[in-house]
Structures are given as C-alpha cells and as structure tokens.
Amino acid sequence: MQPARQIEVAGQQVSVEAGATCADALKLGLSGKQFKNAVLARCNDTLLDLAAPIPADCAELSAVSADTPEGLVVIRHSTAHLMAEAVKKLFPAAKVTIGPAVENGFYYDFDFERPFTPEDLEAIEAEMVRSVGADKPFACEVMTSAEARERFAAQGETYKVELIDDLAVPTVSVYTQGAFSDLCRGPHVPRTGLLKAFKLTSVAGAYWRGDEKNPQLQRIYGTAWASPKELKQYLDRLEEAKKRDHRKLGVALDLFSFHEDVGGGMVLWHPNGALVRAILEDFERKEHLKRGYQFVQGPLILKRELWEKSGHYDNYRENMYFTEIDEQAYGIKPMNCLSHMLIYKSRLKSYRDLPQRYFELGVVHRHEKSGVLHGLLRVRSFTQDDAHILCRPDQLREEIIGVIRFVRDVMDIFCFDFEAEISTRPEKSIGADEDWERATDALKDALEHMGMPYGINAGDGAFYGPKIDIKIKDALERRWQCATVQCDFTLPERFDLSYVGEDGARHRPVMLHRVILGSIERFMGVLIEHFSGAFPVWLAPTQARILTVTDAQNGHAEKVLRFLQEQGIRAEADLRNEKLGYKVREAQLDRIPYMLIVGDKEVEADGVNVRVRGGADVGFVPLVEAARIVREAAQEPFKRGGMSYSFS
RNA sequence: GCCCACGUAGCUCAGUCGGUAGAGCACUUCCUUGGUAAGGAAGAGGUCAUCGGUUCAAUUCCGAUCGUGGGCUCCA
Numbered sequence: 113m114q115p116a117r118q119i120e121v122a123g124q125q126v127s128v129e130a131g132a133t134c135a136d137a138l139k140l141g142l143s144g145k146q147f148k149n150a151v152l153a154r155c156n157d158t159l160l161d162l163a164a165p166i167p168a169d170c171a172e173l174s175a176v177s178a179d180t181p182e183g184l185v186v187i188r189h190s191t192a193h194l195m196a197e198a199v200k201k202l203f204p205a206a207k208v209t210i211g212p213a214v215e216n217g218f219y220y221d222f223d224f225e226r227p228f229t230p231e232d233l234e235a236i237e238a239e240m241v242r243s244v245g246a247d248k249p250f251a252c253e254v255m256t257s258a259e260a261r262e263r264f265a266a267q268g269e270t271y272k273v274e275l276i277d278d279l280a281v282p283t284v285s286v287y288t289q290g291a292f293s294d295l296c297r298g299p300h301v302p303r304t305g306l307l308k309a310f311k312l313t314s315v316a317g318a319y320w321r322g323d324e325k326n327p328q329l330q331r332i333y334g335t336a337w338a339s340p341k342e343l344k345q346y347l348d349r350l351e352e353a354k355k356r357d358h359r360k361l362g363v364a365l366d367l368f369s370f371h372e373d374v375g376g377g378m379v380l381w382h383p384n385g386a387l388v389r390a391i392l393e394d395f396e397r398k399e400h401l402k403r404g405y406q407f408v409q410g411p412l413i414l415k416r417e418l419w420e421k422s423g424h425y426d427n428y429r430e431n432m433y434f435t436e437i438d439e440q441a442y443g444i445k446p447m448n449c450l451s452h453m454l455i456y457k458s459r460l461k462s463y464r465d466l467p468q469r470y471f472e473l474g475v476v477h478r479h480e481k482s483g484v485l486h487g488l489l490r491v492r493s494f495t496q497d498d499a500h501i502l503c504r505p506d507q508l509r510e511e512i513i514g515v516i517r518f519v520r521d522v523m524d525i526f527c528f529d530f531e532a533e534i535s536t537r538p539e540k541s542i543g544a545d546e547d548w549e550r551a552t553d554a555l556k557d558a559l560e561h562m563g564m565p566y567g568i569n570a571g572d573g574a575f576y577g578p579k580i581d582i583k584i585k586d587a588l589e590r591r592w593q594c595a596t597v598q599c600d601f602t603l604p605e606r607f608d609l610s611y612v613g614e615d616g617a618r619h620r621p622v623m624l625h626r627v628i629l630g631s632i633e634r635f636m637g638v639l640i641e642h643f644s645g646a647f648p649v650w651l652a653p654t655q656a657r658i659l660t661v662t663d664a665q666n667g668h669a670e671k672v673l674r675f676l677q678e679q680g681i682r683a684e685a686d687l688r689n690e691k692l693g694y695k696v697r698e699a700q701l702d703r704i705p706y707m708l709i710v711g712d713k714e715v716e717a718d719g720v721n722v723r724v725r726g727g728a729d730v731g732f733v734p735l736v737e738a739a740r741i742v743r744e745a746a747q748e749p750f751k752r753g754g755m756s757y758s759f760s
Numbered sequence: 761g762c763c764c765a766c767g768u769a770g771c772u773c774a775g776u777c778g779g780u781a782g783a784g785c786a787c788u789u790c791c792u793u794g795g796u797a798a799g800g801a802a803g804a805g806g807u808c809a810u811c812g813g814u815u816c817a818a819u820u821c822c823g824a825u826c827g828u829g830g831g832c833u834c835c836a
Contacts, residue, residue, distance in 0.1 A: 219831095227763070227764060228764085229764090229765095230764090230765080313830090314764080314765090314830055314831070315763080315764055315765090315830090315831085316763065316764065316830065316831030316832065317762060317763025317764070317831070317832055318763080318831070318832045318833090319762080319763095319832060319833065322832075322833070323833080324761080324762070324832075324833045324834090328762060328763060328832080329763090329832095330763075330764085331763090331831070331832075333830090333831075359828095359829095363770095363771070364771085370827085370828085371827095372809070372810090372826065372827045372828090373826095373827095375826090375827090376826085376827065376828085431834090431835085476836090478835080478836085480834080480835070481761050481762090481833080481834065481835095482761070482827095483761065483762070483763090483831090483832080483833085483834095484761090484832095484833085484834065484835075485827095485828090486829090489836090490835075490836085491836090494836070496836070581836090592836080593835075593836055594836075595836095596836070627836070629836095630836045631836045633836085634836055635836090659795095659796085661793085661794075661795050661796095662793045662794065662795095663793070664793075689792085689793080690794090690798090690799090691792095691793090691794050691795090691798085691799065692794070692795050692796060693794085693795085693796065693797065693798070693799095694794095694797080694798055694799085695796090695797095696795095696796045696797055697796090697797035697798060698797085698798090699796095699797090700796095700797055701797080707796080709795070709796065711795055712795095713795085721795085721796085723796060727796090727797090729796070
C-alpha cells in the first residue's frame with residue numbers, strides 16, 4: 113500500500129489514498145452542494161472524468177460545474193450519447209456514426225433504413241428521459257484498438273470500425289452507459305441523472321464525413337443545458353429571434369417580397385425597402401468618392417469567350433447563367449471584375465496612375481443550388497458594392513489596410529461586431545505557389561497592422577487568390593459573410609494588364625477584389641434583424657409621421673408635412689378618420705422614429721407634439737425645432753467616427 | 761443538388777377521416793370627431809401553389825413540378 117498524497121482542492125489540502133479517483137479528492141475538499149454540481153474535474157488544463165484516477169503529477173484539482181462553458185460542452189456531448197442509446201434501443205438496426213456537441217446543443221448522425229419522423233423524435237426523447245431517471249453511470253474503458261475494432265465489428269457498427277482504422281492509434285477509449293457503448297475520447301458526465309435539460313429539435317440529412325459523394329445519414333439535432341431554467345431561456349430566446357426574422361419583418365414593414373412566378377432567390381423590392389437600399393447605396397457612393405475610388409459600370413452579360421479567358425468558365429461555370437444572341441454565347445455576370453479589367457486596359461497606365469480603384473454597385477446573378485436559398489441572406493441575384501483595386505506590388509499592403517479601415521468605419525456606423533478570417537489556397541485553384549504565399553502574407557500583415565484578431569480558414573480561398581472574410585451575425589447568431597478582400601495575381605496575368613514603370617519598362621499590376629457591405633441584399637437582411645426593423649433615423653424609410661387628433665387639424669398637418677419635406681425630411685401624414693391611439697399604435701408597429709402629433713393645441717401654437725419610437729414623450733416643440741431634432745438624429749451615427757452623411 | 765417538413769383570403773391561422781371552405785387583422789362604405797399601442801356596423805375578398813392520376817365526386821388520397829422552412833454540401 114502506497115502512502116497517501118496531498119492534493120489541493122478549493123484552496124485546502126486534502127489527503128487521498130493512492131489510486132483514488134478525482135471524485136474522491138473533490139468530495140473531501142468541496143461542500144456537498146458543490147460536489148453534487150460537479151460534472152468534471154480539472155487538473156491544470158486537462159479535463160477529467162470524475163471517475164478517473166488522479167493523475168500522478170497532479171498537485172491541484174478543481175471541479176467543473178455544469179453551468180461553465182466546459183461543463184456545458186460535456187453536458188451536450190453526454191446528451192448526444194444518451195440520445196444514441198435511446199435510438200439504438202428503439203431502432204436496433206440504426207448504425208451510429210458521430211455525435212459531437214455544437215453551439216447550444218448537439219447532434220448525432222445515424223445510418224438508418226428509413227427517415228426518422230417527428231413521432232420518432234418524441235419516442236426517442238421519452239426514452240432519453242427514462243434513461244435519465246435510471247441514473248446510469250458513464251463508464252470509461254481504455255482498450256487496444258484491435259479489441260475495440262472487434263467489439264464494434266461484432267455489433268455491426270461499421271462506421272465506428274472505419275473511425276478506429278483511420279485513427280491508427282494503439283489504444284482507444286470506449287464509454288458505456290446502460291447497454292450502449294461508443295468510441296469516444298471523452299470526458300463525460302459521471303451519470304445520466306445529471307442530464308436534466310434537453311430537447312430534440314430537428315432531423316436533417318447530412319453526408320458521412322461531410323462529403324456529398326458519401327452516403328447521406330440522418331442527423332438528429334438537440335439542445336441541452338445545465339438546468340431546465342436555462343433550457344427555457346434558450347427556447348424563449350429562439351422565439352424572440354423569430355420575431356426579428358427579416359423575412360417576417362420584410363412582410364410586416366412592406367420592405368420586399370419573393371414571388372413564385374419570378375423564381376427562387378429573386379427579390380422584389382417594395383417602395384420602403386427600395387428606399388432604404390437607395391440610402392445605403394447613396395451613402396456608399398459618397399464614401400467611396402471620399403476614399404479615392406472612381407465609379408465605373410459594365411454590362412450584365414458578356415461574351416462567353418471572355419469568361420473562358422478569365423478562368424470563370426472552367427472554375428465557376430456551374431454557378432453561371434448563359435444565354436445566346438445571334439448565335440453568340442454570352443454569360444450573365446456572376447462577378448463584376450471583367451469589365452473593370454477591360455476598363456483598366458483601355459488606356460496605357462503609368463506607375464503614377466496607380467492605384468486605380470474602380471467601384472461599381474454591380475448586379476450579379478449566380479445559380480445557387482436550390483437548397484441553399486435563404487430569405488435575403490442567400491439569393492440568386494444580388495448587388496455587390498464591388499471594387500477592384502489595381503496597384504503596384506509595393507502598394508498592396510497599404511491598399512489592403514485602406515480596405516480594412518473602410519470596413520471598420522462602416523461597421524462602426526451600424527454598431528456591428530464582426531469577425532475576420534483569412535482563407536487560404538483551395539484545391540481547385542489557379543496561379544503560382546509563391547504568389548499565393550505572398551498574397552496571404554500581405555493579408556495577414558494588414559490585419560495585424562490594424563490590430564484585428566483573425567482566424568484561418570484553410571483551403572477556403574477563391575480559385576484565383578486568398579482572401580479576408582468579415583462576418584457579422586443574424587438574429588439566430590448565424591454568421592454571414594459581408595465584407596471580403598481578395599488578392600488576385602492571376603487575372604492581371606490572363607488579361608495582360610500592365611503599367612509603365614519609372615524605368616520605362618512594362619510591369620504587371622496586382623489586383624484586389626473587395627466588397628464592404630458585400631451583397632446589398634444580404635446586408636439588408638442582417639441589418640433588418642440587427643435593428644429588429646427599427647432602422648436608425650438616417651436609414652428609416654419614413655423618418656416622421658404626422659398624426660392628427662381629428663380632421664379639424666388636417667390643414668395644419670399638411671402645412672407641417674410640406675415644411676418637413678422642404679427640409680429634406682422623409683415625412684408623411686396620417687389623416688385617416690381614426691382615433692389617435694390607433695394611429696400611434698400603427699406608427700409604433702411601423703417602427704417610425706418620430707410621431708408628430710397635431711391637435712388643436714399644436715395648431716394654436718404652430719408646432720407639433722413629439723413622441724419618439726422608444727415611447728418617450730418629448731412634448732410640444734415649434735415646427736423649426738421638430739425638423740432640427742429629426743435632422744440631428746439622422747446625423748448621430750456619423751459623429752462617432754467623425755464622418756458626415758446626408759441623403760438628399 | 762441531397763434529406764426532412766410544409767404550401768387554405770393581402771397577413772396570421774382554423775377546417776374538411778373524399779361531397780367545391782371559416783375566424784381575427786388588413787381592405788371598401790357608413791356611423792363615430794375621439795389627445796399618445798386597436799371605437800362600432802355592414803360589405804367585398806379564396807380554381808384551397810401548379811399540373812397530372814385514382815374516384816360518381818379531389819382542397820382532402822397518390823405522383824410530378826414550382827415555391828417556402830430546418831439542415832447537409834457549396835457561397836456574398
């Protein structure tokens with residue numbers, strides 16, 4: 113028998129026997145309640161099962177409870193196992209594959225002869241609840257890969273056998289609860305009784321190992337939390353997010369619609385939505401001019417040979433629409449770069465002319481697969497705030513920094529948080545390795561210079577070059593790409609672009625493709641959700657609505673309306689034969705920033721009574737003051753960055 | 761493109777186990793002139809997504825197509 117060891121738990125030294133488990137040590141150092149809430153043990157940065165022996169080099173052990181980020185991941189992962197157990201019990205023919213924890217929950221993929229129905233999900237969930245009631249322990253066994261392989265092969269779990277073979281390691285761990293065993297790295301909660309708050313949410317098809325050439329499995333998604341209260345909060349949050357859904361608000365605020373007869377992924381912009389777009393685009397045009405961009409514009413369709421020359425025909429054809437005119441094949445543009453290249457080429461450039469920054473609000477058409485269309489966020493016809501910057505190699509870094517700064521300034525206006533990612537060379541691509549490397553380094557360098565953190569998305573670049581992607585989130589916290597900066601060393605080559613250098617010789621410029629908002633359609637979608645449809649004053653299609661108390665004030669209301677319109681304010685008057693309360697309610701539902709109420713008192717004093725969208729009552733103000741308030745509010749976001757903008 | 765679910769009035773949704781449909785809101789007209797989130801009455805409005813099949817009879821059952829939603833794959 114070896115002597116007892118001293119371990120620090122929650123600030124005190126406890127003495128444990130050799131061979132003691134983490135649970136043994138934690139039990140000695142923690143209160144009963146603290147111990148009961150523990151789902152894992154942590155030693156240094158290693159997470160351990162409570163039932164695991166204390167590592168030999170461990171001097172301090174702490175408990176991880178279910179409501180910590182690490183605890184939640186384990187709860188979710190263990191719930192995935194719990195679900196797999198239930199599925200195997202109800203449907204023994206189903207084969208298990210993988211089942212990880214994901215954001216807010218988990219999934220598990222199964223290979224089964226028929227699709228799971230919503231009724232199956234209910235039965236599976238009920239079986240899971242029974243298993244929780246039985247409070248089964250999760251037991252970990254370490255065995256040789258050969259043993260594990262034999263065991264899963266005997267059970268007919270061919271996917272697990274494949275996983276073991278691919279791992280190619282001497283030993284693996286297998287977790288068992290009740291009659292269900294799964295190949296798993298762990299760790300897990302000690303008992304099923306700790307899994308008290310989960311709900312199965314949906315079934316979906318998913319390809320084995322994410323490859324569409326592989327068999328399609330059935331993925332069951334669920335959400336899991338540390339307590340029923342948190343589960344409820346999450347489900348309530350989903351409900352709230354649904355209210356902000358841009359597709360719902362698009363109808364409610366009469367911004368846009370889709371029409372079956374037009375085709376999937378094609379947006380019809382209604383007057384309100386088209387106005388917001390127009391303001392955004394106007395803002396962008398002015399901002400681009402300030403930053404040294406020039407406006408250009410090309411046609412919607414270009415000869416097919418041009419797309420062959422650019423490489424799009426080889427690399428992007430499946431996403432393009434084609435048409436034929438006078439026996440000549442044309443491609444409808446999925447990108448704007450070709451016209452811009454030809455504009456550059458139309459006249460000899462000197463090194464003094466660079467950089468050339470060509471900006472176009474270009475409408476592009478892309479044949480996206482039918483299953484990916486999603487409201488405004490993924491469409492087949494959209495407008496890009498696109499620019500192509502042609503510069504000398506020595507200007508590349510500064511140009512990228514300029515773009516990143518532009519993105520940051522614009523996102524600040526909307527108070528968007530964003531994430532940056534660098535995507536590197538994909539398999540299907542063109543160009544020399546050293547060009548790719550040089551371009552990737554330039555992108556990294558620019559982000560680092562701006563002090564912006566970034567992730568790496570290996571192999572996700574465009575076929576012509578690496579890129580920086582900027583992502584913002586929708587109401588459900590799904591990330592959508594907006595801004596992107598893409599380096600391109602190949603198009604200038606293919607189109608033989610050049611400039612005359614100081615030395616009198618011809619040199620090759622480098623090109624940046626970049627967008628700031630990305631697609632106006634997508635950005636509008638995210639923007640609607642971001643503001644819950646309550647656009648800031650500068651963007652609101654109607655900035656002020658005049659509400660009369662009775663029709664006795666119609667004359668004054670019309671005078672107020674004319675005055676505001678002359679001041680450049682987007683105003684309208686509600687003169688309907690309705691009660692004030694009714695008009696206020698409608699204006700609130702329409703998210704109108706300013707309600708200007710006009711009754712006899714206001715007519716008398718020649719002004720309006722101002723109610724703001726948030727519900728606050730500003731009280732009586734003279735007409736001139738009312739206009740000033742609205743104009744001031746429209747300027748507010750631009751003051752933050754020392755910018756200015758007005759739509760007129 | 762693939763898997764699952766869905767498609768009834770402008771919107772949100774009932775309903776028909778096969779016998780051509782209903783509510784609330786919105787809309788039109790009338791009454792009401794009412795001070796900060798819904799005053800009242802009447803009226804109008806639907807080839808039950810489209811096309812085919814089964815049936816005496818299909819909005820309902822079956823199939824295809826189009827579209828929508830949740831995922832997978834792919835992308836702004």
